[in-house]
Amino acid sequence: MNGYHLDHLQHLETEAIHVMREVAGEFERPALLFSGGKDSICLLRLAEKAFRPSELPLPLLNVDTGHHFPELNEFRDRRAKELGAKLIIRRVEDAIARGVAVPAPGEISRNRLQIPTLLDAIEEFRFDCCIGGARRDEEKARAKERFFSFRDSFGQWDPKNQRPEIWNLYNARINPGENMRVFPLSNWTEMDVWEYIRRERLAVPSIYFSHRRPCVRRQGQWLPVTDLLPPKPGEIVRELVVRVRTIGDIISTGMVESPADSVDDIIAEIAAARVTERGSRADDRSSEAAMEDRKKAGYF
Amino acid sequence: MPASTQHPVDILRFNTCGSVDDGKSTLIGRLLYDSKSLMEDQIEALERSADITGGGQINLANLTDGLRAEREQGITIDVAYRYFATPRRKFIIADTPGHVQYTRNMVTGASSANLSVVLVDARAGVIEQSRRHTCIASLLRIPHLIVAVNKMDLVGWSEERFHEIRDEFEEFLPRLDMKDVRFIPISALNGDNVVDPSPHTPWYPGPTLLGHLEAVHIGSDWNLNGFRLPVQWVNRPNHPQNPRLHDFRGFSGQIAGGIVRVGQKVLALPAGITSTVQEIWTFDGPVREAFCPQSVTLVLSHDIDVSRGSMIIGLDSLPGAETELHANVCWMHQRPLQRGKKYFLKHTANTVQAVVSEIEHRINITTLEPEPAPAELALNDIGEIRLRTAKPLVYDGYAANRLTGSFILIEQGTNATVAAGMLKAPRELVKPESADYMI
Numbered sequence: 058m059n060g061y062h063l064d065h066l067q068h069l070e071t072e073a074i075h076v077m078r079e080v081a082g083e084f085e086r087p088a089l090l091f092s093g094g095k096d097s098i099c100l101l102r103l104a105e106k107a108f109r110p111s112e113l114p115l116p117l118l119n120v121d122t123g124h125h126f127p128e129l130n131e132f133r134d135r136r137a138k139e140l141g142a143k144l145i146i147r148r149v150e151d152a153i154a155r156g157v158a159v160p161a162p163g164e165i166s167r168n169r170l171q172i173p174t175l176l177d178a179i180e181e182f183r184f185d186c187c188i189g190g191a192r193r194d195e196e197k198a199r200a201k202e203r204f205f206s207f208r209d210s211f212g213q214w215d216p217k218n219q220r221p222e223i224w225n226l227y228n229a230r231i232n233p234g235e236n237m238r239v240f241p242l243s244n245w246t247e248m249d250v251w252e253y254i255r256r257e258r259l260a261v262p263s264i265y266f267s268h269r270r271p272c273v274r275r276q277g278q279w280l281p282v283t284d285l286l287p288p289k290p291g292e293i294v295r296e297l298v299v300r301v302r303t304i305g306d307i308i309s310t311g312m313v314e315s316p317a318d319s320v321d322d323i324i325a326e327i328a329a330a331r332v333t334e335r336g337s338r339a340d341d342r343s344s345e346a347a348m349e350d351r352k353k354a355g356y357f
Numbered sequence: 358m359p360a361s362t363q364h365p366v367d368i369l370r371f372n373t374c375g376s377v378d379d380g381k382s383t384l385i386g387r388l389l390y391d392s393k394s395l396m397e398d399q400i401e402a403l404e405r406s407a408d409i410t411g412g413g414q415i416n417l418a419n420l421t422d423g424l425r426a427e428r429e430q431g432i433t434i435d436v437a438y439r440y441f442a443t444p445r446r447k448f449i450i451a452d453t454p455g456h457v458q459y460t461r462n463m464v465t466g467a468s469s470a471n472l473s474v475v476l477v478d479a480r481a482g483v484i485e486q487s488r489r490h491t492c493i494a495s496l497l498r499i500p501h502l503i504v505a506v507n508k509m510d511l512v513g514w515s516e517e518r519f520h521e522i523r524d525e526f527e528e529f530l531p532r533l534d535m536k537d538v539r540f541i542p543i544s545a546l547n548g549d550n551v552v553d554p555s556p557h558t559p560w561y562p563g564p565t566l567l568g569h570l571e572a573v574h575i576g577s578d579w580n581l582n583g584f585r586l587p588v589q590w591v592n593r594p595n596h597p598q599n600p601r602l603h604d605f606r607g608f609s610g611q612i613a614g615g616i617v618r619v620g621q622k623v624l625a626l627p628a629g630i631t632s633t634v635q636e637i638w639t640f641d642g643p644v645r646e647a648f649c650p651q652s653v654t655l656v657l658s659h660d661i662d663v664s665r666g667s668m669i670i671g672l673d674s675l676p677g678a679e680t681e682l683h684a685n686v687c688w689m690h691q692r693p694l695q696r697g698k699k700y701f702l703k704h705t706a707n708t709v710q711a712v713v714s715e716i717e718h719r720i721n722i723t724t725l726e727p728e729p730a731p732a733e734l735a736l737n738d739i740g741e742i743r744l745r746t747a748k749p750l751v752y753d754g755y756a757a758n759r760l761t762g763s764f765i766l767i768e769q770g771t772n773a774t775v776a777a778g779m780l781k782a783p784r785e786l787v788k789p790e791s792a793d794y795m796i
Binding site: 061062063064065067068069070071072074075078079081082105106107108109110111112193194197200201220221222223224225226228230231232243244246248330331332333 | 366367368396397398399436437438439440442447449461462464465468469576579581589590592593594595596602605607609610611616638639640641648649650651652665689701703704705706759760763764765767772773774777
């Protein structure tokens, strides 16, 4: 054994930096999707590692569903400012008002409506590439995703017709109107993300840590009680000590009962966890192919 | 519990291959299940789908077959990646399909692997698919191979049958230049010798599959000879106030071979100009030396013409720089390779136009013997071709360096990735004192 050896996080890091630089080298107008969630926090640090001492050569983009946790948006805005990065926010609300996104009768979730909003933002700024924080270990359909994931001019993913990815040679060529989604964290697991956050001493939104919150029990999950999600008649509101493991919209993110109030605690908790991260997302539980269907339509 | 807070020391990437029904997905499911890398909701989801489609039997293959069509047809369409960790190592699995028509996916899954697991059905023995997969692993120069003889329960755990299969394999192995090959008798369905040793194989003294995956030495798989930095991006802050950053000009890339040190003499190609490494810049502070596969930013002591696609190299081991290339390619597209057609060739961070001047022969992928020159190469064919590029390519032979010896071909217009190529060693090496080859 010699000293020229990388541990697993260093391996994942250099792979992701390579991917980021390929994006900067191959695309005219790339953007980085930054929500303030733990995966995109890692993405931002990797962008710093890839491009400093220069300014980040790409703006940050976030689709605000209007159902975000306020702590998340606060963190998003603060972090973008600290880095001197340009942050573009496009709102589902506005997309609905403009008729770009059309809710189905009675549709409360903004999950599906993010898709047309994102595609519209891509068109508005003529982004040819969006970097996202999706990981293959999150979900079965994502396990089939490439680092460079081609989307046709309708923003669609065709899982049966993906470009083969060989060695570290990424085919980034697209025609006008087409788009690339790039996932530098493809090979990272939930544990890797937290270990990286610890190693890099990255700040994360407070909702990842244990706090008190009123919740109601629905379909086996604790959902946070808010103006958007008032208790139904007969439902019992419980004040619980909880945190989020994965962040979706505030009306569909299951809260996990947890005393973990440091990154070390979170890592210990994940190591002992017996359910996956996405087990707490109501949006993925609707059917076995829920994610596959949303990805085909242009979701991340 | 896997993935503890102690840091696993490194990552092993491996792929699994075999023909349909050899039990690849079952094996992966078994590895995840027995190493306790599966979570309760995943097991519940499996049980749910078992109730609907499996007649109550849990099907471990459903763990990796993530797309609807796969579950319906009971096949694996595309490369699926899976992750698990033990206290000793982290693993990335590429589950690659066994159908003949999906060989391109096997090449995809195997290209970045340290190790290949070839599954053989103990009843069927070595079949054409087993040879194909082993040959592809050998062509891609995957350093380690495991032949997992599966379904041993169905041949009564016969030691004799196991040895027959091993002998059959060993007959064609010498032709393949595979250095590290190991045979393990398993039953993926029942878990024998996958994670836990089997009580049925007292005659087998070796490690379990996971035991071997945890122990195999991969430290020397990266190339530390001959410094190569393909420049991905020129880092120029152009900072208006800070004078240091105003003039900063760095070359960013991932080291594709060797080691670089501050003060070392380097050659920038294709410019053909030598310079000295002034600084190795990283976000975490400057370093004295860096090695493959780290990502760095080099500052050189001269202001020379280097841009994306250039390569900065060490003088101790020189690459070739030619427009006439000789390579093995795996064809990956329905539209066959045609002589005389122009493609984009992407090699490291460099994309050039290339034309296929000759198809020398097709390689019989079950024997690795060359077959007479065909008119074209079809999907899943592997052949030896000659190419001419519009600009000289700075490269090494694939045998010397997987990263600077590989390329892909991209069809113009559709932008489809149509081939994976492995370059033969250059006939002539760059001469640092002359820049004659420049055009």
